[in-house]
Amino acid sequence: MGIIDVQNLNKTYANKLVLNNLSLSLGSGQIVGLLGPNGCGKSTLIKILAGVISDYDGNVFIDGQTPGIYTKSIVSYLPEKTYLSKWMRPVDAVAYFSDFYADFDKVKAMDMIQQFRLDPMQPTKNMSKGMQEKLQLSLVMSRRxxxxxxxxxxxxVDPATRSAILDMILRNYLEESILIMATHLVQDVERIFNYAILLGYGELILAGETDDIRREYGKSLDEIFREVFACSISL
Structure with missing residues (x-):
């Protein structure tokens, strides 16, 4: 059993099947790309792993436990949407995380905020979306x-900032952990993944070590991604 095990997972919204009999197993020490177009079920799967969604069919285990109080203590989750209160400044957000999470490294968070050149006293309501994402990433990556x-x-964020953020993730990622990143920007980020999951409208299309996938298909992940979903759109 891996650190994450998903068995025959099904999830429906208003009679629409969003995840269809999905099974996968992931071990620690990996940076995993969860790849797929918008609306393919990536966020739903992530919310189930994070313990945000609990009404599903099938089995999900994280460190041997079903999503709940324990798993939330070992899962650091960055949602797609901004979740910090508008009045919060980086110093307030760091204090909040420090009080809320026992595994939070306050010094590391402030260091990342400084590296991103964020003003620790600026309210989030006065930040751009990119600045807010940098702040939230700093908080999430500072949990052990x-x-x-x-x-x-x-x-x-713009392409240049994406590259800086990816480098920051690589520098602060704990090798004994597993990091899962959901994205449809495959070309910009595939360099950091050593394992990839290609999800297509609720179904598992492809999963494996990225080097093995590239060798088997003779193409980059981005090229495979574009071909798979260009075909699905044309159909």
């Missing part, structure tokens, strides 16, 4: 968690 889950962390 067994599982880190990032849902589209690069959607609101």
């Amino acid at each position: 968690s067994k599982v880190l889950i990032l849902d589209e962390p690069l959607g609101g």
Whole structure:
């Protein structure tokens, strides 16, 4: 059993099947790309792993436990949407996380905030979307968690900033953890993944070590991604 095990997972919204009999197993020490177009079920899967969604069919285990109080203590989750209160400044957010999470490294968080050149006294309501994403990433990456889950962390930033954020993730990722990043920006981020999951409208299309996938298909992950979903759109 891996650190994450999903068995025959099904999830329906208003009679629409969003995840269809999904099964996968992931071990620690990996940076995993959860890849797929918008609306394919990536965020739903992530919310189930994070313990945000509990009404599903099938089995989900994180460190041998079903999602709940324990798993939330070992999962550091970055949602796609901004979740900090508008009045919060970085110093307030760091204090909040420090009080709330026993595994939070306050010094590391402030260091990342400084590296991102964020003003620790600026309210989030006065920040751009990209600045807010940098702040939230700094908070999430500063937990010493067994599982880190990032849902589209690069959607609101320009390509140059994406590269800087990826480098920051690599420098602060704990090798004994597993990091899962959901994204549809495959070309920009595939360099950091050593394992990839390609999800297509609720179904598992492809999963494996990225080097093995590239060798088997003779293509980059981005090229495979584009071909798979260009075909699905044309159909």
